[in-house]
Amino acid sequence: MAGTGHGGIVREGVVRESAGWASAVQGGASRRQPAREPAARTYARALPVVPVRARGLTIEGADGRRYLDCVSGAGTLALGHNHPVVLEAIRAVLDSGAPLHVMDLTTPVEDAFVTELLRTLPPGLAARARVRFCGPTGTDPVATAASLVRAATGRSRVIAVSDAPEPLPEDGGAERDRPAALLLEPVRSEAGVLPVADALVRRLRTRTAGQGVPLVVDETETGVGRTGAYWAFEHSGVTPDVLILAKAVGGSLPLAAVVHRDDLGDSGDSGDSGGKDTVGRPAAAHTGATGAGAFRGNQLALAAGAATLAHVREQRLAEHAAALGERMLTRLRALAGEFACVGDVRGRGLMAGVELVSPDGTAHGPGDGVRRPGTGVGTGVGTGVGTGIGTGIGTGVGAGTPGTPGTPAELAAAVRRECLHRGLIVDVTGPCANVVRLLPPLIVTEEQMSAVLDRLFDAVRAVDRHRVGGPAPLGGQHAPR
Secondary structure, three states, rough: OOOOOOHHHHOOOOOOHHHHHHHHHHHHHHHHHHHHHHOOOHHHHHHOOEEEEEEEOOOEHHHHHHHEOOHOOOOOOOOOOOOOOHHHHHHHHHHHHOOEEOOOOOOHHHHHOOOOOOOHHHHHHHHEEEEEEEEOOOOOHHHHHHHHHHHHHHOOOOEEEOOOOOOOOOOOOHHHHHHOOEEEEOOOOOOOOEEHHHHHHHHHHHHHHHOOOOOOEEOOOOOOOOOOOOOOOHOOOOOOEEEEOOOHHHHHOOOEEEEEHHHHOOOOOOOOOOOOOOOOOOOOOOOOOOOOOOOOOOHHHHHHHHHHHHHHHHOOHHHHOOOHHHHHEEEEEEEEHHHHOEEEEEEEOOOOEEEEEEEEOOOOOOOOEEOOOOOOOOOOOEOOOOOOOOOOOOOOOOOOOOOOOOOOHHHHHHHHHHHOOOOOOOOEOOOOOOEEEEEEOOOOOOHHHHHHHHHHHHHHHHHHHOOOOOOOOOOOOOOOO
């Protein structure tokens, strides 16, 4: 019988030590999957790795090659792969005989999660908080939050902060014309890693409070220490009325929740199609809300999430992310000075985006990727509710095809490909798929970060040397073992 092996995940019939077997798995799985799954399966198409072991920042493929993972499950893995505190929490539930699935019935595991979650919130929110579990996807808590504020205000329009000047007029207009809520992502990760200025967040908070408009902050990708504060809204000193949580709160397993002020819950939903307030009392009225589903409050995810929340708090990993993230961004900004194909470099904490651009200024469509100084982020009006969720991988024109890249999307795809050849896994995001995104886990060390940046610099250097007008098509190196 095979042992647990590296990372505690090796099982008989799943991973064997034979190099020949591993190579067969790598090649066979890579060949079979394109015929079994649609083209929308973008991560596997852009990153042809068959992972069999993982620990911390490192993934090992079936062929024995090792990679530094700076995708981290699109931000889901705050503690990296198979962190000991997460594995211990999961095993404790499995060994206890507790039910693994009970919808959102109150259990000791759920109580421990909610207690730890409230401990991480600012006192002004924690004292009046209600925690509502919903389905585990990124869109479920957005739908749940939208239903909540619509029921509470009697209004239907939810405005998302995007890219135009101001989403709310100063005077607010007639009450009947006001929105049900303002939805804000502190860093618009899927839009190309665009941080919202703290001064703007404070101004929007003042306006929403004055106009009786709930402020909904989506911390799906920014929460649990990612940006250098436990919650990204804390950078600006504001307190939201509604908080959307997913990804990292599940400690690597699917979990999502909505935290809201108690007075917004009285008109909320309940019953099988809605959420449940787990602090105080259930929401009173059933309104047929969306976003809940049968898999809310999964016990293993709650246990893993509670362990992750506590570890990030106790080990002060948000402070670590702030300090190391600042050094990461400082070094990344040197790319723009060294390489003509690198435009803006932006981010916060351990969330960074490197924009690839056309050095000659040639436009390539909307959001064209023309080289220009960083503009930060504006705000604007989105009618309806943006999910804040995307694949985070856009393939772009010619992405994944070896050759001579020219457009910003091709350059970004080439950088991702060259990173993979060097044993580094990175993401591509943004509406034009021209932003290389780094989301290392919060446990990354100085030494590991140096290795990440060395490999990224080498990849950008190769792409810049061989872009359109360069002397030769791109080559590649094998990932280090």
